Amino acid sequence: MDKMIATIERILEKPCYVIDMLPKQVPADSKGNFFAVEAYLFSHGVESRLREKFAGIVLRLMCYYPVSVFEYENGKLTEYPTPESVVSAVNEAGDILYLLCGEETLFVLEKDCLHLSVYNPGEDMKKLIADLSKSAGLFWRKADRRGNTLLSPGT
Numbered sequence: 001m002d003k004m005i006a007t008i009e010r011i012l013e014k015p016c017y018v019i020d021m022l023p024k025q026v027p028a029d030s031k032g033n034f035f036a037v038e039a040y041l042f043s044h045g046v047e048s049r050l051r052e053k054f055a056g057i058v059l060r061l062m063c064y065y066p067v068s069v070f071e072y073e074n075g076k077l078t079e080y081p082t083p084e085s086v087v088s089a090v091n092e093a094g095d096i097l098y099l100l101c102g103e104e105t106l107f108v109l110e111k112d113c114l115h116l117s118v119y120n121p122g123e124d125m126k127k128l129i130a131d132l133s134k135s136a137g138l139f140w141r142k143a144d145r146r147g148n149t150l151l152s153p154g155t
Helices: 002-011 034-043 046-061 083-091 123-135
Strands: 016-020 067-071 076-079 096-101 105-110 115-119 139-142
Touching: 002 096, 002 105, 016 123, 034 046, 046 083, 046 096, 046 105, 046 123, 067 083, 083 096, 123 139
Parallel strands: none
Antiparallel strands: 016 115, 016 139, 067 076, 067 096, 096 105, 105 115
């Protein structure tokens, strides 16, 4: 587990992109009503539908790249998971789920988050994720700030 955490910590310092339902980050000083919309979406099952879309993107990436699933809460690492176990991990993720794709790309799914963070994707993977995101009705963009991913939930 220590080796996996060291790998994750190193990759979290790399450039971050997001697969999101919004084309850009909502500014902190926005006059819009983001938090009310977010609460509405959570209470109406949008999170589970987004997770299904995220799982679909990861499944299609598995056709091109090896994937490992690391569930931080229980320290469980699954290398070369089955499609069913990836979907299950994404849909039932606890506070944080890490997916290593290829050797140096990290997908991070956080509980109560409506986006999927992607750290350090290569150029070919960026193009592929952009195409897969668009086909799922989602947006692919460089993060406006470093993701707020934590290795220790609640810290």
